Amino acid sequence: MNSSMDIIRGIGEGSIRAIAKALSEVENGSSGSTDILDYLFSRQQGFTLGITGPPGAGKSTLVDRMITRYRSIDNSVGVIAVDPSSPFTGGALLGDRIRMQSHATDSKVFIRSMGSRGHLGGLSGATRDASLVLSAAGYNPVIIETVGVGQAEVEVAELADITLLVLVPGLGDDVQSMKAGIMEIGDIIVLNKSDRSGIEQLENYVKASLDLMPPGLKRPEVIRVSATNGGGLEDLWCAMDRLAATHSEKDKLLRSAVKTMNQILRENGVLFSEKLLELEYNGREAVEKLILAGQLTPYAVGRKLLERAERMFEHNGSK
């Protein structure tokens, strides 16, 4: 199982080993991964589900419930657990894994904690490519669970066909003031722990915030659940099915294609910059020396490289 073709063939045959191998290639940003992804791109099926929300909102418990639900209608389920807050551990979420343990022995449930190791696109690039692999391998849905509510999580969640924002009562003022912006990224806003006091105020607050949304944007649905005791979950499944039905396979593919291209352009850009640095200054070490000696500022380096690139593009523009 070493060549890209072997891996692609293995994924087509549903080999867990091939899938795991593809995910490693993707995570490490190895050169073969582009071939694999290029081939699998048009073989994606089903939908991806992004779950975001502040820490403590009960996302893992909700994901656990979702797995049970989709398994009950005989779908295979992929879960990618993303932890952008952890620059050191590469995102292994011990706690979450324990919570999803009830599915650990089910071969139709594939759970993977994501890191970004060598991936040029960092965690969101690695997650994007990993969800492509799982989707092409027949997992439906692929659930992408993020921890936290920063820009990185928003980016990850935006990759998904359907996005759930999970909130709970009692997370304090900061959360309230954050939501004004972040809640606009959810297709469904899930108010979890509906048995807690404060759920009424939270729902009022959320609805008032949604009233402030700029016209033209689609208003998310707001659904109360209790992931722990099961209340409201049927309503949530219905809402998700309804949303999933509105996207055709082709729509989803195309919508994500342009987004994916933009990300890849960004990732490649890093390589181009390094190359230019090599040309203009004989590489990183030399330029760092000049900067540390106070003879050059980082801003001057940036300007110089842009000028160099412009000259190159002028020369090459004709061909």
Added chain:
Amino acid sequence: MNSSMDIIRGIGEGSIRAIAKALSEVENGSSGSTDILDYLFSRQQGFTLGITGPPGAGKSTLVDRMITRYRSIDNSVGVIAVDPSSPFTGGALLGDRIRMQSHATDSKVFIRSMGSRGHLGGLSGATRDASLVLSAAGYNPVIIETVGVGQAEVEVAELADITLLVLVPGLGDDVQSMKAGIMEIGDIIVLNKSDRSGIEQLENYVKASLDLMPPGLKRPEVIRVSATNGGGLEDLWCAMDRLAATHSEKDKLLRSAVKTMNQILRENGVLFSEKLLELEYNGREAVEKLILAGQLTPYAVGRKLLERAERMFEHNGSK
């Protein structure tokens, strides 16, 4: 006040208008901003202080206390409030501004909510450049407060000379499992709301997590405070002063210079990619059409552009 030279001169004279103008240029990523930043780079003084932590941790109240403290020793204080979670509002934090209102009429306190508008480097690039402007204008410290705990916030906080991670009791399991990674980015871990029950367990948990840190990394100090009633704040100020004293001006400048260069390389890379797309496919519109028609995948585009770039670099390598 239109040319870069006017702005640079104005900042030297302490003109609030010039500072505000420079911050706008930086936020919009205008071409003049590079000149301003290049010039101001070696004029930075004092230190920058990054404050991060989950929503609800009381960061704004703590910042408010810090402003009072530094004003009492007659320093000017700059505050940059960063909200990466808000892709739509551009990061205006109404709640936080209200909390810091007691300083609104103090001309030696400059508070700015950051957006990233046209800045190629997004929010962390804009924040980096804004803190440079405030630092060169004599604000000391420049406090960078982020909302949330994702990768974006980590990036922002890493720019600072000293980083505080603020935690509070009772934010739930997810927070606990997150901390293992994120707490390694703080020079000081502040346990806020020390009058709450659960502070004991939190401190034990934090200390146990720190024991798991890889050897060689510097262990952060752990300090209990109550930002609301003032308890423990003197200890915190001492710890901060001690840390500030260990960094020489030159050290800080150089340490941040290489980091800044890497970010600028990334930002420029985006421009290079766009240019290549123009060359290879006659621009974005044409390539999007091919992708939407299913004749090309985003991964194939990426590979093609890399090949094109390689050919260009080969031709230009000699010159």
